[in-house]
Amino acid sequence: MTEPLLKARGLVKRYGRVTALDHCDFDLMPGEILAVIGDNGAGKSSLIKALSGAVVPDAGEVWLDGRKVRFTAPTQGREAGIETVYQTLAMSPALSIADNIFMGREIRRPGIMGSVFRMLDRPAMEKFAREKLSELGLMTIQNINQAVETLSGGQRQGVAVARAAAFGSRVIILDEPTAALGVKESRRVLDLIQDVRARGIPIILISHNMPHVFEVADRVHVHRLGRRHCVIDPKDYTMSDAVAFMTGAKEPPEALLSA
Amino acid sequence: MTEPLLKARGLVKRYGRVTALDHCDFDLMPGEILAVIGDNGAGKSSLIKALSGAVVPDAGEVWLDGRKVRFTAPTQGREAGIETVYQTLAMSPALSIADNIFMGREIRRPGIMGSVFRMLDRPAMEKFAREKLSELGLMTIQNINQAVETLSGGQRQGVAVARAAAFGSRVIILDEPTAALGVKESRRVLDLIQDVRARGIPIILISHNMPHVFEVADRVHVHRLGRRHCVIDPKDYTMSDAVAFMTGAKEPPEALLSA
Amino acid sequence: MTDNPTTATADRVAEFDQGRKGFVHQVQHRLHVTPALVPLIVLVGSIAVFGALLGNKFFSPFALTLILQQVQIVGIVGAAQALVILTAGIDLSVGAIMVLSSVIMGQFTFRYGLPVEVAVVSGLAIGTAIGAFNGWLVSAMKLPPFIVTLGMWQIVLAANFLYSANETIRSQEIASEAPLLQIFGTTFKIGGAVFTVGAIFMIVLTLILAYVLRHTAWGRHVYAVGDDPEAAELSGVNVRATLISVYALSGLICAFAGWALIGRIGSVSPTSGQLANIDSITAVVIGGISLFGGRGSIMGMLFGAVIVGVFSLGLRLMGADAQWTYLLIGVLIIFAVAIDQWIRKVSA
Amino acid sequence: MTDNPTTATADRVAEFDQGRKGFVHQVQHRLHVTPALVPLIVLVGSIAVFGALLGNKFFSPFALTLILQQVQIVGIVGAAQALVILTAGIDLSVGAIMVLSSVIMGQFTFRYGLPVEVAVVSGLAIGTAIGAFNGWLVSAMKLPPFIVTLGMWQIVLAANFLYSANETIRSQEIASEAPLLQIFGTTFKIGGAVFTVGAIFMIVLTLILAYVLRHTAWGRHVYAVGDDPEAAELSGVNVRATLISVYALSGLICAFAGWALIGRIGSVSPTSGQLANIDSITAVVIGGISLFGGRGSIMGMLFGAVIVGVFSLGLRLMGADAQWTYLLIGVLIIFAVAIDQWIRKVSA
Amino acid sequence: DADSTTACLITKTDTNPFFVKMREGAAAKAEELGINLLSFAGRVDGDHETQVAAIETCIAEGAKGILLTASDTSSIVPAVKQARDAGLVVIALDTPLSPIDAADATFATDNFLAGELIGQWAAAALGDEAANARIGMLDLSVSQPTVGVLRDQGFLTGFGIDVKDASKWGDEEDPRIVGNEVTAGNEEGGRTAMENLLAIDPTINVVYTINEPAAAGAYEALKSIGRENDVLIVSVDGGCPGVQNVVDGVIGATSQQYPLLMASKGIEAIAAFAKDGTLPQPTEGKDFFDTGVALVTDQPVDGVDSIDTAEGADLCWG
Ligand SMILES: Nc1ncnc2c1ncn2[C@@H]1O[C@H](COP(=O)(O)OP(=O)(O)OP(=O)(O)O)[C@@H](O)[C@H]1O
Ligand SMILES: Nc1ncnc2c1ncn2[C@@H]1O[C@H](COP(=O)(O)OP(=O)(O)OP(=O)(O)O)[C@@H](O)[C@H]1O
Ligand SMILES: O[C@@H]1[C@@H](O)[C@H](O)OC[C@H]1O
Ligand SMILES: [Mg+2]
């Protein structure tokens, strides 16, 4: 059996009195699309934040590519090649689309303008941003320099997904990427997810949308009460089964229960 | 045919460039449980806010019990007997459970202490609050005077539902009341919904949880892209049908489409 | 593989997490629940320290009541400031409103010959009106309180100087013709302790406000608005009315402070009160009221004001340079919020 | 029953709502996109009005460059303040840092006999260090900027008085022994216009900061942190480092202001700069930078400072009582944010 | 009136009655002589930057002369030089610049003398008890501006106390001095400062105050503990309210100065300078024009010249 690309064991995260992650395990195989499903508040977002470095778990360990890692800031996860679309989107509303896409990894002008005067290479950044948005079919965005706050929720979501897809080199994490999107845009995102996988990059997809999950996922991690409840193969179970496992209405077979 | 208890026609609400309600219609019959389902961002919360007075629609009209009403503040909706549990819960974290339950309709001490010194009747308020929480099975709350911020998300949700159930005299609106709740607590809320209906008070229930919706709803209002897409009878359709109508994967029969 | 993980964890969610409740946590929690406790402890501690160092030069009824007299104006203005800060606002115009009100009380009596009662009521009314106008700009026009009151400060102060023509009304004239203006200066002696009406007013006002904030609906609404105005609005609070009433009440209290100021300095002087903004904010902050609104107790503000008074007098009696007092108070301010932040972690 | 409501509405969501774009809206939008436009318009307008009223007493190269000289200190400190406010903070210690730095430059030269270059560098370094300490308290200890800098203000100011022993170093001495300290006071005349190095420094500094904020990654990070620190953190900005660097830079700029202050008044006086806090905040606010952070342009701050200078000089030349000027500036402040609030509605 | 002479008056603040009177005096004289007067002031005491801006404005305005009460006597000197270089005559009022010859002329009270008079009076009034006096010193501010130092040191000299370094207060070692407190020159500061001194030593029986508002505040503090009748308060200014306070027994004696006179003399000097360039001459034997100082008290003592309150009231602010 191949080793997981990203692996976690015994993750614990408490917020005051709330235990968001309760000795949670996690495995992402190379090249797969892993869906994470679970009730609201089950701790899905906390899990992926613990993986990406956005929160530091109180206990537990994480391995990337077999090497133990301990991220204490989201920048560290990004440097290791893990790119995340957070549920809250993480955009600076007053800044432009291009600025947001390149936030934290800006491109500087070539030559002295860049090295001494540290000038941003706006044309290059804008060109790149425009391309990425076109790939997602977000052609209705007229002006790459408009502030993100002038975009609709769906457009913002699209920008965030484009950013992750463009820069993720090892793992891409998408926390409810289609939540704010219309039908057509959701379609594009699903296609994009499959494109990315085709590039060999594995994806973690959190979603409440069962049809989407069952359409694209290779495996489904069912999250419940702060831990991995079971992992199912979407070809072996129906959506109703998954929802039943997730809500506790039905117990998964012993074999699937995680240790 | 009986007249709707709460009726709306042509509601429009724009937020800047986003159109949250797009000439939306709405009907709630006396004594019924009406579920409202729809994608994230479809405008469900905006709809019930327009009904309760929390937002003032840009256009459209609302009738309560046949009389036209125009609420410009949530207090007005409450005075008219419409009690709402908002998705964002609307609690003051630093204040106690009892304070929150009675926010805006505090009970004063009898006699001179109340009339002149305007002193709150804490014992009465606490007793009432304790009773209501017990009805919901929220017995794990040890101290009715603890600040709401010390409660778990589920407990907060329970407090909000208890508040609405206690004071709603005409209509009770619940915007995703079970979202943060565990299985047992969700069960209690569903039971409570049915209790309330048994008292003759109609309920509007917004939920993403199809099993819940199909269990309690008399009718299901499917919301899509800012308007009422169709209204279905849960006995005539499956959950998958409902999801398909909601996401646009399937078109409902002409007869169900709203004018 | 536990046989029944579901219920076990489900219960935990609704229960209290008893795990980390060490001693430090218990303390943290106690302090969190009773926000006035920290300043009270600091107050008692600093009185004890100065008492030990200075003996009964400091630890005498005279010196201790003297501190009350010295902080009375800051304490009264601090009450106004505390109300506004509880709503997550700030009021930079408190000192200006105070002085203008005192000038109006004086000039209405002496320039226009109005009965002193009418003059006092006019002063109180104008203070209230300015406060209400601040509140209207904040709540209806949705302007940031910092800016509104920054602008109003300059406007009111300039109006004060223009209107008063910078004339001081002398204490002796007031004493003979309009003693009511000096009523807050009346002293009582009980043993060596010297109380003034103004100091007692400060304490009574704080107690009344503590009662109102804690035991009336309006008080709860003030906290709710400061905590989260949107949630307050949705749960049935008239946010706009609450805000306007808070700023108006703040203006009224400042006008009372202006009246008390006449009692304290004897005369009506348009140049008074220039430090009232900073001093009142300092008292509120040291008293543990959060600048983000919704948390803290007005008693804490009173303790905060008295702490500053204790330090000022104590250090002066020890012969320290006035500058050292300022420096120490600066440190105290930063220290106070650092503690506050630490306590607050318990609720995170 | 339209035949295809779905697609029609779906498209609309992603499109621009062209419906309400009347003329007023267009204006609102333009102003929203270019935040320095409002203060620029007000500036040009007020110059025109005073020019018309006062003729070439006001509308001369001499008078107009005089305004630049008079606002240079506020303009430089305002640049520091603007940086901090862009991160949704506030810096009440700017004036104190400025004065302490100038005192250090002077005392290091004259008390210890250090080479003047060393003294200047020490002054700049100490200003930077105090700023960095502010930044550390704000970002690592998570204390509110208002309180941190309120406390620091008192600490630094007291330290300044204690250290300087209230001694002024006289201009003549500086001119003969350490003229480098007065370099910012050097004047150039071009026609009737008189420029000082300090005024030019203010303009160049603002232009550089405008460039840095707009065209470098660090500048974008400053805006992102002010806009929404959590989002910035998640999208890869080192929020703590950014904040510390902003406060440190603010300290450095204040130290430069201290140096410029020596050039402006000739001597080193520990009592200078008492109003620098209020004046710099006023310039920033009138310049249209939001106190909530993340919005506004530093050029706006410069226009804001000059607007205040124009009003002050204009009203003074018209013989208006100074108090009327303050009153008017108070009105201007409230008015400026009211406009800002109105423009902001476009993005709601 | 393009050819009319313009003069400027720059005071420390425009809120202290002393300066308000000075401005009135200047305005009246300017009106009489057909001079166009512009008045400026710092925003708070000590705000010398605004005074610099005011000087520049006067230059821009083409004024012929400036009357200045400096907030920072040495910091302002370069700005004054700039004005003089531009051909303006600069006259210091009330507060000499340091160095004093930085201005073309100075019309001032001899502040040291003003202090000395009240010091001599207090010592004489106490008689033999002066040897056991308990003295409280209520000064202006910690930044020790020259007026404050001169009056303080003058008072101590007059009282017969060794002042050590005469350029600063607070370094004296005479055990009769209970302490120095600062008042900001207003009632509030005066009261708190007096209270602090009383807490240190409740037997204080002589109080020096920098000015009459501070004296009024100190009196309130004494009154509140019932000691207002057994403490001698001395002060400086002799403003109309101050003289009235001498009548009422609040202040034992005050050194009267004449701001209206300073101002009107100053305006006259500017008018003369505008006409033919004449500069005013200092008083014989002094390096400034002494506008005079008189001790106002109703309890005259031997060896110290004084005027009574009736005369003082006639001359007040004079
Ligand atoms: N910053 C925080 N502070 C306090 N509690 C938090 C915080 N973040 C999450 N929680 C709590 O942790 C628990 C798990 O939250 P999390 O966001 O991980 O759930 P989720 O499975 O992603 O839910 P959803 O489907 O609603 O996104 C919840 O009870 C939540 O309230
Ligand atoms: N206060 C607001 N300001 C701006 N836009 C808003 C606001 N409230 C809602 N919207 C926008 O209006 C649209 C409808 O939002 P609404 O909250 O009504 O959706 P919903 O159906 O309740 O979604 P969910 O299932 O996520 O609760 C969304 O695009 C949302 O972003
Ligand atoms: O001489 C002046 C004094 O009398 C006044 O009261 O305060 C300021 C002084 O310059
Ligand atoms: Mg989540």
Ligand SMILES: [Mg+2]
């Ligand atoms: Mg909703």
